[in-house]
Amino acid sequence: QTIYLKDYQVPDYLIHTVELNFTLDERRTQVVSRLSLARNPNSQSSETALVLAGENLKLIRIVLNDDQELTEADYHITPESLIIHDVPQQRPFTLNIENEINPKANTALEGLYLSNGMLCTQCEAEGFRKITYFLDRPDVMAKFTTTLVGDKDRYPILLSNGNLIAQGDDDNNRHWVTWEDPFSKPCYLFALVAGQLECLEDSFTTLSGRKVGLQIFVEQHDIDKCGHAMQSLKNAMAWDEQVYGREYDLDLYMIVAVSHFNMGAMENKGLNIFNTKFVLARPDTATDSDYEHIEGVIGHEYFHNWTGNRITCRDWFQLSLKEGFTVFRDQEFSGDRSSKAVKRIEDVNMLRTRQFAEDAGPLAHPIRPDAYIEINNFYTLTVYEKGAEVVRMLHTLLGSEGFRKGCDCYFQRHDGQAVTCDDFVSAMEAANGRDLNQFRRWYSQAGTPVIHVIENYRTDEKTLALTIKQHCAPTPGQPAKELLHIPITVGLLDKQGNAIPCNLQESATGNYEVILQLTAAEQTFTFTGLAEKPVASILRNFSAPVKLTMERSLDELAFLLSYDSDTFNRWEAGQQLVGQVITGLIVDSQQGRPLNLPPIIIDAFKRVLSQSWEDLSYFSLLLSLPSEGYLAEQMQVVDVEAIHKAREFVVRTLAEQLQPELEALYLDNHRDESGQFDAGAIGRRRIKNVSLSFLSRLGNEKVQQWSTQQFNTANNMTDQIAALANIVNYPHPAKQECLTLFYQKWQQEALVIDKWFAIQASSPMPDAFATVVSLTAHPAFDLGTPNRVRAVIGSFTQANSLHFHAVNGQGYEFLANHVIALDILNPQVASRMLGPLTSWRRFDPTRQNLMKTQLERVMNSPSISRDVYEVASKSLM
Ligand code: ARG
Numbered sequence: 057q058t059i060y061l062k063d064y065q066v067p068d069y070l071i072h073t074v075e076l077n078f079t080l081d082e083r084r085t086q087v088v089s090r091l092s093l094a095r096n097p098n099s100q101s102s103e104t105a106l107v108l109a110g111e112n113l114k115l116i117r118i119v120l121n122d123d124q125e126l127t128e129a130d131y132h133i134t135p136e137s138l139i140i141h142d143v144p145q146q147r148p149f150t151l152n153i154e155n156e157i158n159p160k161a162n163t164a165l166e167g168l169y170l171s172n173g174m175l176c177t178q179c180e181a182e183g184f185r186k187i188t189y190f191l192d193r194p195d196v197m198a199k200f201t202t203t204l205v206g207d208k209d210r211y212p213i214l215l216s217n218g219n220l221i222a223q224g225d226d227d228n229n230r231h232w233v234t235w236e237d238p239f240s241k242p243c244y245l246f247a248l249v250a251g252q253l254e255c256l257e258d259s260f261t262t263l264s265g266r267k268v269g270l271q272i273f274v275e276q277h278d279i280d281k282c283g284h285a286m287q288s289l290k291n292a293m294a295w296d297e298q299v300y301g302r303e304y305d306l307d308l309y310m311i312v313a314v315s316h317f318n319m320g321a322m323e324n325k326g327l328n329i330f331n332t333k334f335v336l337a338r339p340d341t342a343t344d345s346d347y348e349h350i351e352g353v354i355g356h357e358y359f360h361n362w363t364g365n366r367i368t369c370r371d372w373f374q375l376s377l378k379e380g381f382t383v384f385r386d387q388e389f390s391g392d393r394s395s396k397a398v399k400r401i402e403d404v405n406m407l408r409t410r411q412f413a414e415d416a417g418p419l420a421h422p423i424r425p426d427a428y429i430e431i432n433n434f435y436t437l438t439v440y441e442k443g444a445e446v447v448r449m450l451h452t453l454l455g456s457e458g459f460r461k462g463c464d465c466y467f468q469r470h471d472g473q474a475v476t477c478d479d480f481v482s483a484m485e486a487a488n489g490r491d492l493n494q495f496r497r498w499y500s501q502a503g504t505p506v507i508h509v510i511e512n513y514r515t516d517e518k519t520l521a522l523t524i525k526q527h528c529a530p531t532p533g534q535p536a537k538e539l540l541h542i543p544i545t546v547g548l549l550d551k552q553g554n555a556i557p558c559n560l561q562e563s564a565t566g567n568y569e570v571i572l573q574l575t576a577a578e579q580t581f582t583f584t585g586l587a588e589k590p591v592a593s594i595l596r597n598f599s600a601p602v603k604l605t606m607e608r609s610l611d612e613l614a615f616l617l618s619y620d621s622d623t624f625n626r627w628e629a630g631q632q633l634v635g636q637v638i639t640g641l642i643v644d645s646q647q648g649r650p651l652n653l654p655p656i657i658i659d660a661f662k663r664v665l666s667q668s669w670e671d672l673s674y675f676s677l678l679l680s681l682p683s684e685g686y687l688a689e690q691m692q693v694v695d696v697e698a699i700h701k702a703r704e705f706v707v708r709t710l711a712e713q714l715q716p717e718l719e720a721l722y723l724d725n726h727r728d729e730s731g732q733f734d735a736g737a738i739g740r741r742r743i744k745n746v747s748l749s750f751l752s753r754l755g756n757e758k759v760q761q762w763s764t765q766q767f768n769t770a771n772n773m774t775d776q777i778a779a780l781a782n783i784v785n786y787p788h789p790a791k792q793e794c795l796t797l798f799y800q801k802w803q804q805e806a807l808v809i810d811k812w813f814a815i816q817a818s819s820p821m822p823d824a825f826a827t828v829v830s831l832t833a834h835p836a837f838d839l840g841t842p843n844r845v846r847a848v849i850g851s852f853t854q855a856n857s858l859h860f861h862a863v864n865g866q867g868y869e870f871l872a873n874h875v876i877a878l879d880i881l882n883p884q885v886a887s888r889m890l891g892p893l894t895s896w897r898r899f900d901p902t903r904q905n906l907m908k909t910q911l912e913r914v915m916n917s918p919s920i921s922r923d924v925y926e927v928a929s930k931s932l933m
């Protein structure tokens with residue numbers, strides 16, 4: 057059953073307050089819910105029945121207005137709802153509902169469930185209906201008071217949203233705690249946690265001088281891994297005050313880390329629940345990237361307090377209102393905390409390899425979708441990452457000050473409300489006196505626009521004309537596309553590589569950078585006063601989520617790689633340069649010609665290597681080749697073998713040609729700075745490990761020993777796992793020994809063991825498939841733990857194209873088997889894992905058939921979930 061945005065109607069009833077009482081038990085938790093309701097005066101409907109959502113609930117009793125117990129004649133229960141035929145229409149009323157749930161049986165990890173003996177919840181998007189009957193939609197906002205009753209030994213810690221207002225002891229070794237959340241919220245932001253937890257405490261004093269208690273709860277053995285998360289939280293709180301003028305609003309902010317979690321984390325009001333992966337870090341267990349991701353996700357969930365919680369979504373089609381905006385906020389936060397240049401490149405890399413693929417595939421949808429079967433399938437790269445790019449374009453178009461004014465207007469207008477993406481754009485318009493009507497199409501149109509640029513320099517007029525065209529190919533359900541409003545940031549360089557003023561014919565500002573506003577199918581922008589032909593740097597900082605096409609010579613790209621002052625475009629020039637060459641080599645390889653690396657590539661790398669770099673992380677990115685995934689995106693028909701072969705040829709040749717430089721780089725930066733996380737130390741580890749990875753392709757004994765040595769002596773996970781990756785990915789005599797050692801050393805640390813699984817599952821070595829099969833039989837493999845599933849099945853199918861797409865189809869069959877098994881336990885994770893099969897149209901006919909066969913098998917599996925059905929069926933359409 058499909059839900060459409062166009063069918064949106066306001067709720068027929070509103071809930072003003074909710075009092076929840078939980079008597080906690082692994083198998084039988086009792087829920088008593090007291091709702092105060094009233095007919096919504098804005099409801100247009102003539103329907104008077106009250107329809108509450110509820111799934112897998114055992115109903116015990118319903119009492120209306122405290123005195124009228126309802127009988128079976130008064131209501132009707134369906135698998136998804138409770139319909140009460142007759143409720144007061146003219147005045148408020150109360151309902152007391154009692155029901156029972158079984159957290160232990162809840163393997164879908166949605167609603168109330170068990171993780172290592174701890175009870176916890178995940179309610180977004182529609183999990184609250186698995187806890188009790190409710191109006192489970194984000195435009196119904198209520199004040200929650202929650203009492204938790206539980207055994208003192210099993211559940212010494214009892215948490216819910218808001219402030220703790222009362223607690224006490226009961227008999228039978230039980231105790232209780234009452235929490236009150238003073239802010240109205242939709243039920244998707246409800247949370248409870250109960251268990252044996254340790255807590256790290258700290259505090260933060262807000263701009264206006266309020267002291268907020270900060271608490272991070274984890275399982276006992278993880279209490280030594282919370283420091284970084286706590287510091288990240290404080291950084292995020294200070295950043296939101298400085299950049300957006302937003303303060304925290306409760307006296308307490310709690311974070312709980314759980315081992316079983318479908319996604320990254322959840323912004324429940326005052327009580328965030330996190331995947332342990334985004335909380336726990338110690339220098340010896342977490343890599344530098346893990347540290348950065350933790351800070352990013354802690355920031356993300358914190359920022360939701362204003363963009364998501366205080367102002368929430370009217371309906372789930374508006375998901376990008378909170379997610380796109382909050383991702384943009386967390387990206388900027390991370391950029392400010394580390395390196396803006398590096399963060400931007402990482403974000404664009406992910407967008408271009410994964411979101412562009414989604415936008416070009418059978419599941420393409422606008423950032424504000426207009427239909428869905430299962431909303432959990434729409435927590436996508438499009439809604440999140442492209443959504444963030446759309447917010448970023450507003451920032452670019454309005455400038456930081458204009459953007460901030462727009463945000464202030466949005467917060468002021470809509471605090472306490474459930475609103476739409478359109479309301480957000482309207483606030484931006486109102487605060488800036490701008491018309492963003494054409495821009496709004498970014499919210500309703502799917503697909504990645506292609507921007508084509510043609511240059512025309514005229515010596516006689518001293519002008520450079522850029523003719524820019526936009527085009528967007530059809531996507532499912534959208535055969536014809538409208539023209540978009542696209543900001544294109546441009547700079548000009550002279551022959552020496554210096555920036556020169558960009559004076560447009562109609563408005564000469566003398567600025568060194570200009571934002572072109574592309575609104576038509578084709579537009580020409582003319583720059584004047586150019587005595588010689590400049591080199592144009594176009595789409596600086598990736599100012600719009602588009603594919604840019606333009607004739608560029610290898611020389612021009614090499615020039616930009618040397619001189620562009622825009623850090624994004626400088627890196628991008630290098631990617632294009634190498635990308636063009638690899639693309640040529642792919643064709644050579646397909647046609648059986650010998651492979652040759654043009655000297656311009658080696659020279660370009662030599663030049664990069666010979667410069668002195670302050671930001672070593674950025675330097676490492678300049679030395680990194682486009683990924684196999686990115687290269688696949690560029691091909692008409694993806695040929696995983698040719699891509700792998702051509703790319704590996706380039707890496708190996710560079711390693712051969714630049715061996716002395718790379719060895720020096722390795723040795724110069726190899727020092728033990730474990731526990732140091734400043735940009736310098738992180739950068740040195742990055743550049744050292746990039747060098748080691750190049751050199752590992754040479755298969756020489758010296759480098760093998762460097763890896764073994766680094767593996768054995770590293771006191772930080774960045775260096776240890778980087779060494780192990782090289783040992784596993786290329787022939788190495790100590791491979792089995794190192795893998796065994798690593799497993800023994802870390803078997804108590806689930807997150808580290810996930811890395812051990814992931815590295816083997818993504819190895820290009822010929823025995824990778826056999827290894828993956830044996831890993832799924834390993835005692836530590838568990839379909840009930842999403843992180844483990846992602847580490848093994850996710851890594852193999854998403855980070856090991858070479859073997860997943862083996863032409864005998866074994867990879868496809870393997871994935872389908874696991875999706876079918878997983879779907880019975882956890883539809884959300886099963887549906888995500890299915891992703892790689894949905895891109896079958898991108899491959900050759902043999903693989904297409906093999907992939908489709910497996911998709912059909914999945915479709916025909918009995919008791920298929922809505923989640924998996926939607927993805928499988930839409931991808932076969
Ligand atoms: N709102 C959460 C976040 O992005 C994600 C929750 C996703 N949950 C889900 N069931 N799809 O921070």
Ligand code: ZN
Nearest residue numbers: 356360379382
């Ligand atoms: Zn979010």
